[in-house]
Amino acid sequence: MPLIERIQALRDAKVWYDNMPLESEYTAGIAGEKFLRAIKDRGVILGTVCPTCGLTYVPPSMYCERCFAELEEWVEVPSRGEVYTYTILTRSLEDKPLDEPQVLALIEMEGVHGGLVHKLAAAKLDEVEVGMEVEAVFKPEQERVGSILDIEYFKPV
Amino acid sequence: MSANIKSFPGTPLSQADFDAGKVLTTYWKPKLEYGWDAGVAISRYLEELKNGRIIGVKCRSCRRVVVPPRVVCEWCWEPMDEWVYLEDTGTVNTFSICYIRWDASRAKEPQIPAVIYIDGASDAGFLHLLDEVKPEDVKVGMKVQAVWKPAEEREGSITDIRYFRPL
Numbered sequence: 377m378p379l380i381e382r383i384q385a386l387r388d389a390k391v392w393y394d395n396m397p398l399e400s401e402y403t404a405g406i407a408g409e410k411f412l413r414a415i416k417d418r419g420v421i422l423g424t425v426c427p428t429c430g431l432t433y434v435p436p437s438m439y440c441e442r443c444f445a446e447l448e449e450w451v452e453v454p455s456r457g458e459v460y461t462y463t464i465l466t467r468s469l470e471d472k473p474l475d476e477p478q479v480l481a482l483i484e485m486e487g488v489h490g491g492l493v494h495k496l497a498a499a500k501l502d503e504v505e506v507g508m509e510v511e512a513v514f515k516p517e518q519e520r521v522g523s524i525l526d527i528e529y530f531k532p533v
Numbered sequence: 534m535s536a537n538i539k540s541f542p543g544t545p546l547s548q549a550d551f552d553a554g555k556v557l558t559t560y561w562k563p564k565l566e567y568g569w570d571a572g573v574a575i576s577r578y579l580e581e582l583k584n585g586r587i588i589g590v591k592c593r594s595c596r597r598v599v600v601p602p603r604v605v606c607e608w609c610w611e612p613m614d615e616w617v618y619l620e621d622t623g624t625v626n627t628f629s630i631c632y633i634r635w636d637a638s639r640a641k642e643p644q645i646p647a648v649i650y651i652d653g654a655s656d657a658g659f660l661h662l663l664d665e666v667k668p669e670d671v672k673v674g675m676k677v678q679a680v681w682k683p684a685e686e687r688e689g690s691i692t693d694i695r696y697f698r699p700l
Binding site: 390391392393394395396398399400401402403404406408409412413522523 | 556559571690
């Protein structure tokens with residue numbers, strides 16, 4: 377058997393096919409839990425406030441990013457905001473073409489440091505622009521499970 | 534010095550808490566498929582295991598026979614390309630008695646992995662399991678014999694040998 381063998385197709389080499397068994401169950405964390413429960417139970421978006429830095433964090437954080445203070449103050453933020461940036465998806469996570477292009481946007485509420493990344497439902501793609509006003513559309517209460525997807529999408533105002 | 538810490542920071546949660554839905558969770562089971570190319574030497578080795586045979590390879594220069602086979606002798610840097618069929622018997626070089634399985638679960642009956650030097654090779658062998666023997670009777674130097682899966686169940690893997698048992 378020669379030492380140097382040129383194998384051009386993976387199937388010609390002996391290939392061991394297998395699957396790595398992996399399962400995960402992630403908790404939301406203390407702030408995340410409160411944030412998601414508020415969306416589920418009350419249909420509102422919460423943020424945390426750092427009194428020193430004067431910043432309202434959405435999604436809420438337990439600690440201030442800048443001064444590391446523990447944040448105790450929780451506030452309700454408006455469910456409408458401005459599109460800070462967006463992207464248009466034409467393929468799914470499995471790399472299959474989507475039936476309809478999907479717009480994902482980072483929506484910044486007024487007075488908030490940060491914002492939420494979510495789906496944008498626009499009637500026409502060319503009407504999506506940075507700075508446009510959008511509003512969250514929540515699922516009906518009985519359909520909400522405590523997920524960010526309890527907000528169905530943001531729609532232009 | 535964690536023995537000195539009486540209470541750890543954090544939010545303790547038990548399986549019962551998860552089952553009761555006390556906290557919100559996201560479950561994910563990703564599809565992690567892979568195809569691993571065994572390489573020239575191991576490809577042949579696995580193919581021969583499927584045929585119910587153990588194959589080794591001999592160095593051109595130092596004439597050592599090693600198993601599992603490789604393409605270059607790590608002593609001489611010379612090619613190893615003389616294939617040699619070996620016996621499916623061997624000698625226990627070292628062993629372990631394990632009450633913990635690969636996934637960290639406890640086992641009532643222990644597993645006995647052992648390095649078995651294969652007859653026909655120059656003090657070379659591979660890791661496998663011992664069975665049909667009591668843990669207290671396993672000895673270094675013990676003569677053992679491979680117990681193979683039937684031909685139709687063999688898939689070109691080291692598990693085509695079920696285990697080794699005392700001769």
